Amino acid sequence: MRGTTFKWANTLHQVRALIPGCLLLSADCSGPQYFMAPAGPAAQGLASLGWFVMLLFIAVTLLVWGFLIWLACRRHGSLETHQPVETGGGLRWILIGGIAIPAAVFSVVFIAATEVVSHFPLEAGADSQVEIQVSGKLWWFKAEYDADGDRAAFSVATEIHIPTDRAVTIDLVSDNVIHSFWIPKLHGKVDLVPGRTNRIRLQADQPGVYSGQCAEFCGLQHANMRLSIVAEAPEDYNAWLQAQAEPAAGSENDGTENEETGGAGYGSEVVRRGAALFQDAACPGCHTIRGTPARGVLAPDLTHLASRRHIAGGMLPNNTANLSAWVTRPQSLKPGSMMPDSDEFTGVQLSALVAYLQSLE
Numbered sequence: 001m002r003g004t005t006f007k008w009a010n011t012l013h014q015v016r017a018l019i020p021g022c023l024l025l026s027a028d029c030s031g032p033q034y035f036m037a038p039a040g041p042a043a044q045g046l047a048s049l050g051w052f053v054m055l056l057f058i059a060v061t062l063l064v065w066g067f068l069i070w071l072a073c074r075r076h077g078s079l080e081t082h083q084p085v086e087t088g089g090g091l092r093w094i095l096i097g098g099i100a101i102p103a104a105v106f107s108v109v110f111i112a113a114t115e116v117v118s119h120f121p122l123e124a125g126a127d128s129q130v131e132i133q134v135s136g137k138l139w140w141f142k143a144e145y146d147a148d149g150d151r152a153a154f155s156v157a158t159e160i161h162i163p164t165d166r167a168v169t170i171d172l173v174s175d176n177v178i179h180s181f182w183i184p185k186l187h188g189k190v191d192l193v194p195g196r197t198n199r200i201r202l203q204a205d206q207p208g209v210y211s212g213q214c215a216e217f218c219g220l221q222h223a224n225m226r227l228s229i230v231a232e233a234p235e236d237y238n239a240w241l242q243a244q245a246e247p248a249a250g251s252e253n254d255g256t257e258n259e260e261t262g263g264a265g266y267g268s269e270v271v272r273r274g275a276a277l278f279q280d281a282a283c284p285g286c287h288t289i290r291g292t293p294a295r296g297v298l299a300p301d302l303t304h305l306a307s308r309r310h311i312a313g314g315m316l317p318n319n320t321a322n323l324s325a326w327v328t329r330p331q332s333l334k335p336g337s338m339m340p341d342s343d344e345f346t347g348v349q350l351s352a353l354v355a356y357l358q359s360l361e
């Protein structure tokens, strides 16, 4: 069915090859968030619609300029050399050019848009075994994965993994303000609205990291509310699920013992000290590290922090320098975020704490 639907779209894609689209749009055609380079069926429909609308409007623009040039060239001279022309009021031209033609053009665009949206992979019965709940926080995205068999439920921040080649159902929610979930190469913008659940299905045809961002102004750090969709082959995805569902490296599995260190079996003395510092500081009030006493739910789950590419809602690469800066001066890096500045660690303690965080693979 999709093949038929997008037949016209495929023709447009062939036309696209003949047009220097980058020049026309002044856009970065290879950019990570270029929506005209779709990587899944929903984005494919939107990109086709984008090309269709752009070509249609270019045609209209050329037509209008053609008329203007024709008018400019049609008559030369002044009123002395020409008799005044009887135009008959020109009402017919206004009705045709000002109402009938725009109405026809916008009707075509409306029908094309409706057609594209109606073929988003949302049909009942679509093959979708994967369900993820994504919540908009201030200012980061939280993704929750359900328990399955003996695999425990878990949540991650900012980096959402999905398997390739199958429709993934994502429920979008918010417990604060309105955000918008937008992965340009995979799906159009869909809002996360407090008090309701918006459901989308997205699919990635190829493995890769697809970046996105919040697309609804949601406060001070709206522009730094980013995320990545990591699409992996199903085997890799399943391995990731299993790894993420495990408790933190070096921790007690049940989290009831070793309150002092937050766990046992750490690889080095520095990491062990870092773990103890984490548990003694304010960190557990907001963060969870599964397998340790840290059970806070306000901030990202750090159980497998070291496996993520970014921290701070996708704003900073996950490395030693950024982790150290983020632990001590988040308000300089991301003013207004919920993470408070901290002066409670000496340099040596900070190194140990960061070493511990980097051990959480």
Ligand code: CUA
Pocket (backbone or CB within 6 Å): 136, 139, 178, 179, 180, 214, 215, 216, 217, 218, 219, 221, 222, 223, 225
């Ligand atoms: Cu969340 Cu903008």
